[in-house]
Amino acid sequence: MDPSISIKNLKLSFGAVEVLHDLNLDIGKGEFLVLLGSSGCGKSTLLNCIAGLLDVTDGQVHIGGKNVTWEEPSKRGIGMVFQSYALYPQMTVEGNLAFGLKNAKIPKAEIKERIARAAKTLQMEPLLKRKPAALSGGQRQRVAIGRALVRDVEVFLFDEPLSNLDAKLRADLRVEIKQLHQTLGNTMIYVTHDQIEAMTLADRIAIMRGGSILQLDSPKEIYNRPATKYVAEFIGSPTMNFLDGRVEGGAAPRFVSDVASFDLKGYEFATASPEPCDAWFGIRPEHIITGPEAGNAPVKLNGQVELVEPLGSDTLTRVSAAGQRLWVRMDGQADITPGQTLPLGLNPALANIFHKTTEARL
Amino acid sequence: MSDPASLSATVAGADAMAPALSGPRGPKPRRRFSRRNVFIYGTLIVVALYYLLPLYVMIVTSLKGMPEIRLGNIFAPPVEITFQPWVKAWAEACTGLNCDGLSRGFWNSVRITVPSVILSIAIASVNGYALANWRFKGADMFFTILIFGAFIPYQVMLYPLVILLREMGIYGTLTGLVLVHSIFGMPILTLLFRNYFTSLPEELFKAARVDGAGFWQIYLQIMLPMSLPIFVVAMILQVTGIWNDFLFGVVYTKPDLYPMTVQLNNIVNSVQGVKEYNVNMAATLLTGLVPLVIYFVSGKLFVRGIAAGAVKG
Numbered sequence: 001m002d003p004s005i006s007i008k009n010l011k012l013s014f015g016a017v018e019v020l021h022d023l024n025l026d027i028g029k030g031e032f033l034v035l036l037g038s039s040g041c042g043k044s045t046l047l048n049c050i051a052g053l054l055d056v057t058d059g060q061v062h063i064g065g066k067n068v069t070w071e072e073p074s075k076r077g078i079g080m081v082f083q084s085y086a087l088y089p090q091m092t093v094e095g096n097l098a099f100g101l102k103n104a105k106i107p108k109a110e111i112k113e114r115i116a117r118a119a120k121t122l123q124m125e126p127l128l129k130r131k132p133a134a135l136s137g138g139q140r141q142r143v144a145i146g147r148a149l150v151r152d153v154e155v156f157l158f159d160e161p162l163s164n165l166d167a168k169l170r171a172d173l174r175v176e177i178k179q180l181h182q183t184l185g186n187t188m189i190y191v192t193h194d195q196i197e198a199m200t201l202a203d204r205i206a207i208m209r210g211g212s213i214l215q216l217d218s219p220k221e222i223y224n225r226p227a228t229k230y231v232a233e234f235i236g237s238p239t240m241n242f243l244d245g246r247v248e249g250g251a252a253p254r255f256v257s258d259v260a261s262f263d264l265k266g267y268e269f270a271t272a273s274p275e276p277c278d279a280w281f282g283i284r285p286e287h288i289i290t291g292p293e294a295g296n297a298p299v300k301l302n303g304q305v306e307l308v309e310p311l312g313s314d315t316l317t318r319v320s321a322a323g324q325r326l327w328v329r330m331d332g333q334a335d336i337t338p339g340q341t342l343p344l345g346l347n348p349a350l351a352n353i354f355h356k357t358t359e360a361r362l
Numbered sequence: 363m364s365d366p367a368s369l370s371a372t373v374a375g376a377d378a379m380a381p382a383l384s385g386p387r388g389p390k391p392r393r394r395f396s397r398r399n400v401f402i403y404g405t406l407i408v409v410a411l412y413y414l415l416p417l418y419v420m421i422v423t424s425l426k427g428m429p430e431i432r433l434g435n436i437f438a439p440p441v442e443i444t445f446q447p448w449v450k451a452w453a454e455a456c457t458g459l460n461c462d463g464l465s466r467g468f469w470n471s472v473r474i475t476v477p478s479v480i481l482s483i484a485i486a487s488v489n490g491y492a493l494a495n496w497r498f499k500g501a502d503m504f505f506t507i508l509i510f511g512a513f514i515p516y517q518v519m520l521y522p523l524v525i526l527l528r529e530m531g532i533y534g535t536l537t538g539l540v541l542v543h544s545i546f547g548m549p550i551l552t553l554l555f556r557n558y559f560t561s562l563p564e565e566l567f568k569a570a571r572v573d574g575a576g577f578w579q580i581y582l583q584i585m586l587p588m589s590l591p592i593f594v595v596a597m598i599l600q601v602t603g604i605w606n607d608f609l610f611g612v613v614y615t616k617p618d619l620y621p622m623t624v625q626l627n628n629i630v631n632s633v634q635g636v637k638e639y640n641v642n643m644a645a646t647l648l649t650g651l652v653p654l655v656i657y658f659v660s661g662k663l664f665v666r667g668i669a670a671g672a673v674k675g
Contacts, residue, residue: 079572084566086565086568088570099573159565
């Protein structure tokens with residue numbers, strides 16, 4: 001498949017500070033790519049470079065097979081949705097939708113038709129004559145999406161579009177965006193710091209840190225096999241548990257720590273026989289087995305319950321085992337009180353082991 | 363914690379007892395003539411009187427005839443109200459060779475103020491917009507130089523400007539004075555507009571660029587409609603500043619084209635004949651009327667614009 005967007009050796013510096021380092025990224029036609037990272041990682045900057053709102057220092061941006069590095073934003077075939085909606089306050093919703101089309105000198109009849117179509121897709125026909133000030137946050141963002149929609153473009157760029165909305169609306173609009181993507185089949189790039197948005201929406205997630213992409217993979221792969229400890233910590237809530245210890249190499253590798261020492265049978269190492277080294281043994285809270293099944297797990301240990309957080313659907317429990325703390329996700333109906341001893345079971349096949357110094361997955 | 367049943371019982375009980383509450387309840391009563399209030403309002407009234415008294419004296423005096431003024435009771439209200447001094451100040455008072463009163467100066471001032479205000483605001487707002495949003499190469503340097511201009515005393519530039527205007531052939535004309543006013547308004551107005559435009563959300567500007575709008579289109583269709591308050595502030599600053607200007611008016615024009623302030627000075631300070639206090643007062647009030655009206659009409663917008671522009675530096 002031809003890439004819809006491809007970024008080649010992209011560099012961006014503000015003065016002496018290099019913000020993006022030699023980025024390469026190919027995004028397929030109709031793909032939903034999420035750029036995920038904490039604030040200041042360069043994800044929004046990268047999006048602005050793709051949109052043409054920032055001049056790149058070096059490298060190229062190709063959209064739809066055309067080199068658009070020097071093109072104006074409006075000539076790149078993109079629509080963009082911003083965090084603060086960025087609706088023109090003095091124009092009606094209709095005016096907002098029409099503004100870009102008028103600038104592109106599109107005939108009146110077609111403008112009308114496109115607006116009608118977008119309004120229908122986003123169910124905002126009754127809002128067309130209103131000013132943005134008379135709309136709720138969710139409606140405003142819908143109009144902003146509509147403004148990208150009427151441009152009839154191949155690529156949609158979203159810059160944290162849901163961050164200004166409350167939790168309930170965010171979940172609703174997230175579903176709508178996913179639905180929209182399934183209906184339209186456009187290429188979409190979506191910037192967010194919210195891992196749930198990333199996991200639910202993305203075909204592929206690019207996790208960024210310090211102006212580089214750490215890992216670019218499907219949500220499932222990123223969740224199950226994070227490439228580095230940073231990625232492992234960033235995805236998943238509560239975060240992955242890490243046991244401090246050592247990997248003893250050889251044909252039958254073992255993990256040795258104060259809590260427990262056990263065979264790593266079933267764990268897929270990146271290399272056939274790992275060198276012995278200090279390491280983190282990472283296991284997600286939902287992969288720690290409790291209750292009667294714990295006895296059947298490959299690795300068994302006992303923990304002291306310190307804290308219980310009932311969420312209704314699940315119960316999060318913090319246990320301590322030989323001085324190391326672990327979060328455990330249990331059934332919502334579990335009856336746990338602090339102070340009690342909890343038998344725990346681990347399966348190394350579900351774990352991720354990271355090198356202590358390089359933090360790369362072993 | 364008690365069990366839920368007894369908890370809800372207490373809540374219901376509290377509800378039933380509500381009317382019988384004793385002790386302080388609702389808003390705390392305040393004494394109208396507390397020492398605090400007397401002090402605050404007393405001070406305010408004294409200060410207000412202090413500032414309003416001269417205005418009162420001027421109005422009262424301007425409505426008296428000369429014989430009444432000679433009695434010397436400057437605070438007494440006029441016994442016989444006459445508008446003759448106002449008429450004389452507006453249409454008959456002599457300055458130099460002309461005896462058509464302040465009306466000449468008034469129209470001169472209008473012809474100076476209106477174009478200067480429009481020209482300076484038009485240029486400064488585009489300057490501010492370009493500096494805030496387009497960040498062209500050398501923008502910071504340009505801005506620094508412009509702001510530096512605000513700190514150079516006017517006196518330093520008086521004579522060089524005379525030469526400059528003479529060489530351009532517009533010394534002593536209204537055009538020259540309009541140009542001078544526009545130039546001197548530039549630093550502060552540009553600063554004002556730049557700060558206002560930086561306070562507008564940047565994403566709005568980005569959205570307009572994605573929508574294919576250019577420099578002027580974004581300025582005229584997106585930025586201008588959002589900036590009414592700051593335009594009002596700029597207008598008030600410029601109208602009062604230019605209307606009240608004396609120095610440039612006297613230096614860069616000739617007697618026929620003197621603005622109202624210069625003419626007022628000539629009327630009040632004329633050394634021949636009797637001092638007509640009532641005419642002088644009326645003339646002064648007439649001159650001050652324009653800025654006063656502007657303040658009253660647009661006071662609310664003024665405060666809003668100042669507050670908006672001051673948020674970000």
